[in-house]
Amino acid sequence: MNWRVKVERRVSYPRFFPTVVLLFSLLGGFVLIGLLFLISHVNPLFALWKIFSGSFGSLYGITETITKAIPLILIGSGLALVFRAKFWNIGAEGQLLIGAIFAGYVALNLGPKLPFYVIVPLMFVAGFIGGALWALPTVILKLRLNVNEVISTLMLNYIAAELLNFLITGPWKGKTQMGFPYTDDFPHSAVLSVVPGTRIHLVTLCLALLFAFALFIMVYYTRFGYELRVTGDNPDAARYAGIDFMKVTLIMMIISGGVAGIAGVGEVAGIHHHLSYPSSISSGYGYTAIIVAWLAKLNPLLTILSGLFFAGIVVGGDAIQVSLGLPAATVQIFNGILLFSLIMGDYFLNHRVKLVVREAP
């Protein structure tokens, strides 16, 4: 007798099954994370409690969580779109930064001359265009020269970050910032108003909710969404059906890059009020949003929930850094493990793994 592991494709499953798998993979992820806490001599249950009480347990925590959820929802819903067509845009971080740069240009140059009701929409439009422009070359490279989009989008992140570094230490360096590598502060007309006592910039929050909803409608109810889903599911069938691959990919990447750009606008105009180091503007939202989209099962509407969840982890992670003395990388490890377990979960959703006993020949 010997044991053998047999893997077969799961053809059909009950309706609730994906949710069960999702919960189990989250649970599995938390168990792994718990082991990490154990290694650092921290009670894992206590640490988890700290994280979620830090982010959802107080009014301050909740407002911070919402603030950080804004870019995650925006980017995540855009990524849900392109991931569904199996176009792996890892470049949202760079698209966000370029959006911020475009908004910064508008704010610093036109801000003093124009009233807020002109300048704010202008900043968002500029941010959208900036993010979209940063996303487009990867589509051309992929479809014309067969360059893997994972590489091209990822590399463009570094170029965007260095471009921003160059601007804030060079030509755009602020005269009023006493030598700090920031641009001058945005004029009043270019600063987004916040909910009093918090950092929640309402306009961007509304845009995030609006995009999550609009993209949800787009994916599931429009002709374009249908073409996108067919393309992602079976590119050969899409070709057979006369679907224009170039058109579909271009449109969805314009949207995905554009919403990342809008997230960048929100960060600089709503929170920082000037351009500064890439890592302080974004703190990795473009990467975290990948997990946000995945946890939402690539459903743009559900990114509202998963965005809040991960924003909570970011905020709570900051809290345990202080209270438990854990390194700053903890949150990133946390997120990475969760992404792994979610992807593993997808495997078990589509495959049945069995142990079979076989008589020795």
Added chain:
Amino acid sequence: MIGITKTFGNVIANRDINLQVEAGEILGLLGENGAGKTTLMNIVYGLYRPDSGAIKINGKPVSLSSPAHAMAQGIGMVHQHFKLIQNHTVLENIALGYKDAPFLFPTRKVAHDLRRLQENYGLEINPDVYVWQLSAGEQQRVEILKALFRGADLLILDEPTSVLTPQEAQGLFRTLSRLASEGHSVIFISHKLDEVLSICNRVTVLRHGQVVGTKDTAGVDKRELARMMVGREILFDLKRKDVKKGGVVLEVQGLHVNNDRGLTSVSDVSFDIKAGEIFGIAGVSGNGQQELVEALTGLRPIDSGQILVNGRDISRASPYTINAMGVSHIPEERIKFGTAPSLAIFENAVLKQHGNRAFSGRLFLDFASIKEHAKRIVSNFKVRTPSIDVPVRTLSGGNIQKLILGREISGKPSLLIASHPTYGLDVGATQYIRSQILQLREKSVAVLLISEDLEELVELCDRIAVMFKGKIMGIVAREDLNLEHIGLMMTGSHARSACEAGK
């Protein structure tokens, strides 16, 4: 091999097969697609185990449990699709998996031995070039060397000439003769009669998983082999009404199309199809049929020539435009092209037609009408499914094909292009789809039917063209049909000479 039987589920792939190969002999194994040739050879190579029967090598019964085991017994196989690693050199490919190679620097010892082997058999090839730089014929030579290197006494070649140019094929034949004269045995699987007759000593013909007969090639001619292969008993149990033909729907003039490698694969093809006519294209697959269909449906650019549908030039139109002009297409690889497997049945029911007014506005899809349409297809075409909301991947092959057929027919086409529409389907689904195609004919639709199944073509078609190496060898009307002529044309004889040979 004695009394070999192998079944897959309800399908009997091999039934009670006896096969004998002698040392120094080249045995031809002949049969149509699905006749069981490949299954039989996979049993010899240890990939499948037979349900019953025995295999003896040099008189000793053996039980072949794996390819490694078969190799150790002196059996080597050259698959139709080569199993070489493209980014490795010839030498590395041969050293890979060779169990007597030393752990360190395995290629050194192999290089030495390989040179001797090459000299012995005249198999010239530079061992240091990468496999991707080689032509198909050269890659095949590497596969043969690999098998010989592992000490193969019996070499099995699965349709070895299907990927070769005529010159390369001649080279292969010389090699095989040389191997045979050195005492090796060869099993040569093919459905090309000429080749089998020219290089084999004996030939065994399979049909429907059974041996029809074994003949010495000296005492048999092409005609007789074709008859054995195709079989005489063809059932005309579908009712074919007389239909008045209409005007010309599809007209193809001087069409030239290149394949993916840039070689001409459709050359100077001209024909026309009238409304209410079923026009068949017979031929061994790989003779340009797929490229022809792709050109007609806009999936492949044409090199020169013209394609007219209802008098309008579609030579350079996109698949979408062509479909909008009333051309439906049942693709050859239905799983690969015809459906998006994770999408629901109702979503797949409008693939290609999703832009039509009936199913979609400028922006939004009209799900109510799409679902109604899907329900109609499912009930009219007897697609067996629990509901129209389940993903297509949960359906069986036959049901997917019914769904595609239903979708393509419901668009009320003026021309239906059907590529191997019943390939791999069970008898029931096959007959159903054939009867639906005949019904279309009665509704004055022009049908282009590409099939390797001569029975199917004879049952359905008004005229049959035979394609060989990208050319149409001849077009035969139903009244003048003679299976043997068709079989001969499939192997490259021209219409007139085929007729004469048949008389």
